[in-house]
Amino acid sequence: MKKLLTLLTCFSLSIPAFAADLTVYTYDSFVSEWGPGPQLEKAFEARCECDLEFIAVEDGVSILNRLRIEKDRTKADVILGIDDALIEETRREDLVTPHQLPLDGLKQELQWQDEDFLPIDYGYFAFIYDSQKITTPASSLKELIESDASIIYQDPRTSTPGQGLMLWVKSVYGEQADLAWQQLAPHTLTVTKGWWEAYSLFLKGDADYVLSYNTSPAYHVVAEGKDQYRAALFSEGHIAQIEVAAITRVSKNPELARDFLAFLVSADAQAIIPTSNWMLPVIDSVALPEVFNQLIAPERIGFTPTEVAQQRRNWIREWRSETSR
DSSP: OOOOOOHHHHHHHHSOSSOOSEEEEEEGGGGSTTSSHHHHHHHHHHHHOSOEEEEEESSHHHHHHHHHHHGGGOOOSEEEEEEGGGHHHHHHTTOEEOOOOOOTTSOGGGOOOOSSOEEEEEEEEEEEEETTTOSSOOSSHHHHHTSOOOEEEEOTTTOHHHHHHHHHHHHHHGGGHHHHHHHHGGGEEEEESSHHHHHHHHHTTOOSEEEEETTHHHHIIIIIOOOOEEEOOOTTOEEEEEEEEEEETTOSOHHHHHHHHHHHTSHHHHHHSTTTTOSBOSSSOOOOOGGGGGSOOOOEEOOOHHHHHHHHHHHHHHHHHHHOO
16 A cells, blocks of 8 residues: 655655655555655665666656657656556656566466566555445446545556556456446546545545555555555456566666665565555565555456556546546
């Protein structure tokens, strides 16, 4: 689960005072005070005796959008936070280079074989609700969409969770996705640009459900001692998100970038991510708080990265058309 990064923090972390040895583009909550970025930066710099600089944008989709604009002028040596639904589109832009790292230490369930992108964590998109307010949650995506429950979700053009919902609706409804968006629109409280804006509105009590992750309840239990927030388990299955890192094709320090990617899937780094980024580790034998055993374990549905790359623009146009009426 992602958490708040104030404008001041984002600004100060996004502008290096001098040229760093390694520059990493990521999303803002990753480098927030509560996110994994500061801990990972400290641990990696101790290993490499180098300077690592994070530059933050709002979300994973925003990372790709920024790279498209900058192309060969980008300062990034590494991108971190694009997800598996965007990897083919990123690859087609000729923005990354092979990581040349072994993949045999990754969890078997990921079935990861990509030569350019390395997974760093994963989870499932889910709708979060307050069990003190809702005692009988929706048990399917169709039930939620056809209800009158107020929801908040994110824009698929700028947010990976928002994109995840778009894939979810398309996977469940197929050619009837346009009708689903029409049904959802009247009880959509708002569509936000990024994850944190949506989640913070939900925590204020502004909506019945918010689009987030199946791991979000773990944060509330571990960090706040609150157990009323739950993820609704849907009978149709859920869309998985695998967050990835990659070395840019124009990296000025590709060997150090490769070392950083190897560090990200090390036991030390993976132990940091679950209780700071609130996602699941990509390697086995990472000790997790007991609450992680209580999270919903959805069936995985969805599309291949190639299918997403082929249809994403069409599906975004469909979403815009049906939600802007």
